[in-house]
Amino acid sequence: MDKFGKSQPVTRVEDQRFLTGHGRYVDDIAPKGALVAYVLRAPVAHAEITALDVEAAREAPGVHLVLTADDLAQDGVTEGMAFNLVQNRDGTKGAAPRRPILAEGRVRFVGEPVALIVAESLVAARDAAELIEMELEDLPAHMEIGPGGTALHDEAPDNRAFDWGMGDEAAVEAAVARAAHVVRMSLHDNRIIANPMEPRGCYAEIEGNRLHLAVNGQGVWGTKRNLARVLGLSPDDIRVTNPDVGGGFGTKAMDYPETYLVAHAARKLGRPVRWMADRTETMLSDNAGRGLDHDLMMAFDADLKITAYRVDSRVDLGAYNSTMAQAIQSELFSKVLMGVYDVQDTYLHVEGYYTNTTQVDAYRGAGRPEAIYALERIMDRAARELGVDTWDLHRRNFIPKEAFPYVSSTGETYDVGDFDRVLTRAEAECDRAGFAARKAESAARGKLRGMGLCYYIESILGNPSETAKVEFNEDGTVTIYVGTQSNGQGHETVYAQFLSDQTGIPAHLISVVQGDSDRIATGGGTGGSRSVTTQNNATLATVSRMIERFTPYLAEKMGVEAREVSFDDETFRAAGSNLTPTMIEAAAMARADGRTDLLVHEETATLPARSFPNGAHVAEIELDPDTGKVTLERYTVVDDFGNLINPMLVEGQVHGGAVQGIGQALCERVVHDEDGQLLTASFMDYAMPRADDVTMIRFATEAVPSTANVMGMKGCGEAGTVGAMAATANAVADALWDKGVRQADMPFTPHRVWMMMNAAMAAE
Numbered sequence: 001m002d003k004f005g006k007s008q009p010v011t012r013v014e015d016q017r018f019l020t021g022h023g024r025y026v027d028d029i030a031p032k033g034a035l036v037a038y039v040l041r042a043p044v045a046h047a048e049i050t051a052l053d054v055e056a057a058r059e060a061p062g063v064h065l066v067l068t069a070d071d072l073a074q075d076g077v078t079e080g081m082a083f084n085l086v087q088n089r090d091g092t093k094g095a096a097p098r099r100p101i102l103a104e105g106r107v108r109f110v111g112e113p114v115a116l117i118v119a120e121s122l123v124a125a126r127d128a129a130e131l132i133e134m135e136l137e138d139l140p141a142h143m144e145i146g147p148g149g150t151a152l153h154d155e156a157p158d159n160r161a162f163d164w165g166m167g168d169e170a171a172v173e174a175a176v177a178r179a180a181h182v183v184r185m186s187l188h189d190n191r192i193i194a195n196p197m198e199p200r201g202c203y204a205e206i207e208g209n210r211l212h213l214a215v216n217g218q219g220v221w222g223t224k225r226n227l228a229r230v231l232g233l234s235p236d237d238i239r240v241t242n243p244d245v246g247g248g249f250g251t252k253a254m255d256y257p258e259t260y261l262v263a264h265a266a267r268k269l270g271r272p273v274r275w276m277a278d279r280t281e282t283m284l285s286d287n288a289g290r291g292l293d294h295d296l297m298m299a300f301d302a303d304l305k306i307t308a309y310r311v312d313s314r315v316d317l318g319a320y321n322s323t324m325a326q327a328i329q330s331e332l333f334s335k336v337l338m339g340v341y342d343v344q345d346t347y348l349h350v351e352g353y354y355t356n357t358t359q360v361d362a363y364r365g366a367g368r369p370e371a372i373y374a375l376e377r378i379m380d381r382a383a384r385e386l387g388v389d390t391w392d393l394h395r396r397n398f399i400p401k402e403a404f405p406y407v408s409s410t411g412e413t414y415d416v417g418d419f420d421r422v423l424t425r426a427e428a429e430c431d432r433a434g435f436a437a438r439k440a441e442s443a444a445r446g447k448l449r450g451m452g453l454c455y456y457i458e459s460i461l462g463n464p465s466e467t468a469k470v471e472f473n474e475d476g477t478v479t480i481y482v483g484t485q486s487n488g489q490g491h492e493t494v495y496a497q498f499l500s501d502q503t504g505i506p507a508h509l510i511s512v513v514q515g516d517s518d519r520i521a522t523g524g525g526t527g528g529s530r531s532v533t534t535q536n537n538a539t540l541a542t543v544s545r546m547i548e549r550f551t552p553y554l555a556e557k558m559g560v561e562a563r564e565v566s567f568d569d570e571t572f573r574a575a576g577s578n579l580t581p582t583m584i585e586a587a588a589m590a591r592a593d594g595r596t597d598l599l600v601h602e603e604t605a606t607l608p609a610r611s612f613p614n615g616a617h618v619a620e621i622e623l624d625p626d627t628g629k630v631t632l633e634r635y636t637v638v639d640d641f642g643n644l645i646n647p648m649l650v651e652g653q654v655h656g657g658a659v660q661g662i663g664q665a666l667c668e669r670v671v672h673d674e675d676g677q678l679l680t681a682s683f684m685d686y687a688m689p690r691a692d693d694v695t696m697i698r699f700a701t702e703a704v705p706s707t708a709n710v711m712g713m714k715g716c717g718e719a720g721t722v723g724a725m726a727a728t729a730n731a732v733a734d735a736l737w738d739k740g741v742r743q744a745d746m747p748f749t750p751h752r753v754w755m756m757m758n759a760a761m762a763a764e
Helices: 015-019 069-074 122-130 169-177 221-231 257-269 279-285 325-334 368-386 390-397 419-429 432-444 491-503 531-558 583-592 647-666 719-737 750-763
Strands: 035-041 047-053 063-067 113-119 133-138 160-167 181-189 201-207 210-215 238-241 273-276 292-300 306-318 346-354 448-457 465-472 478-482 510-513 565-567 572-574 600-606 614-623 630-640 697-701
Touching: 035 122, 035 257, 035 279, 047 113, 063 069, 063 122, 063 257, 113 122, 113 257, 160 169, 160 325, 169 292, 169 306, 169 346, 181 368, 201 257, 210 221, 210 257, 221 238, 221 257, 257 273, 292 368, 306 325, 306 368, 325 346, 325 368, 368 390, 368 448, 368 719, 390 419, 390 448, 419 448, 419 614, 419 630, 419 697, 432 448, 432 614, 448 719, 465 531, 465 583, 478 491, 478 531, 491 510, 491 531, 531 565, 531 572, 531 583, 531 600, 614 719, 630 647, 630 719, 647 697, 647 719, 719 750
Parallel strands: 035 273, 210 238, 306 346, 478 510, 630 697
Antiparallel strands: 035 113, 047 133, 063 113, 160 346, 181 292, 201 210, 201 273, 292 306, 448 614, 465 478, 465 600, 565 572, 614 630
């Protein structure tokens, strides 16, 4: 680890400004005097728009512009929202109904944008929205994750968007037929709302002849491409920036209608326009996460080795295809379908359905938490039904250390792994040996106690290429420009630290610039746990280029041949020369000599393969059988993230991710009524995890350096969530098993748990 990062727990430099109120978020930096946009949204889940009269709103005091779908068409803005499709089992493409920027003739979910009002103030815009006369003819709402009901789109008459499969179905059926044991389980993965601390927002302005859009997203280049497509502009005429971003979690990775509406309004009016969602608007209009049902089947031989695994999933897409929705629970789910187990006969069958609800897309982990949740829940169930220890069942089926590199049943190449070593460390860290005594102590107080294990593996996703640019400034400082976007992860610290490690430039002299399409040519943004691995790979390439370019210049200064000059991560040296400049000193020399070509260095690098973080989560809960209240008493994580740059930041990422998974398991749940009205549209109704819902998290790492990148790193941003849901759920299932409860689905709120126990008692 000496060469590729010093692995020091450096505190985050950006926290100083965040904690003292100096963060610069999109609503803080909108141009003074900007007009304010407000979105009129559909009040019902499914209806034909029979009339829409906005004339009174246009004449209202302070109103500058009202836009409807007809107005966009008249202005030549006719493109719809972009999305990706998967291929059906019969070779056709998934359904691709148009998703309009503003509702066209029909509304399909509560919260769908119908009109945009731009006024001098938010109050004026809201008042004008009250004057809009919209007549609706209600249609039945389709709320089930399955076929039938009134069709939302002509392209999907049974509301099925896609029918996707991967694997050898016949081989799985044959394996099941000859199996000594077959375990079956149905499972629900509850829909959640991402709820970043900072709601979505943006502003747009005209800079000369160019459009500038600032948006609190997870990258700028995708938004730039989409703005060019939707607004009919040259990409050269668009600048997109991301300021400080208060949480993303995947839900801010893609564009939304408001992005295009605000940009178009600013162009049309020639004035800056700003928009910021409130909390209920966020809950109504942000892409939701999860929301799927599984039928699971796992086959075992007489020695309890898994011989086959089948998953049949039904996925809630919401009213339209969102950007990655079709791929998340199919292609991305498949990346870790069989987890860490040595099984080749698998089959994954996924059907996606439209419902009259908000779209569902990426939420921290995007398909991998869902896959691991299903797999680790049925592993736990299998151990119980087969009468064996779940820890032993895991070990029996692990991919052995000597089998790497290992090609999974779905074609993923796991480069390295030592799962037994990590699990053994987790067993010690969680004090499994003391669990029986803790369970007995709980029982003496009339409480139930359960322990849950999840062994996860995660696939790093997203564009494997990234760009870094390093610039030496006249005042002796250094700027590194990056193509990723922090939304809370601490990138400003870790990127400066890594560049410092590789060059000897003091970290306090390095500033990180991100989120500006004018200042760096390309970038992949942040998502899929890709950022640190891909960005630092690009930084390594840039540093190599810097050394290569400085070497002949310094060789001349030293009076030696270029091949005699070396760089030791801090200074340039050559035998026979007393000149040993640091990188900063070399840049100062070049500036004095007019060699400006040596002051800016930029490289793009591509990772040759993905890395696969993995680890064990162990949850321990206590349950009050009288009330159904679940208390998380202990929580332990042992991860293999390969080589670490900053352990403190890694631990923070794991804590945050774990709490999001625990929150889904214990309290978070989206609820609609039968007509599609969102009943959990505020924090009074939607239960977010609080500090007293989560215990202190014990964290340790067992590094097996990746061979997929020269740094030996594995991404950590989403791993906490990937492991937390199943660990927590299995702990609750463990406590409930002796009470006869067999079907235990998230979230484990007191009322739901109490109902599970009462239903089990009634069935006896």
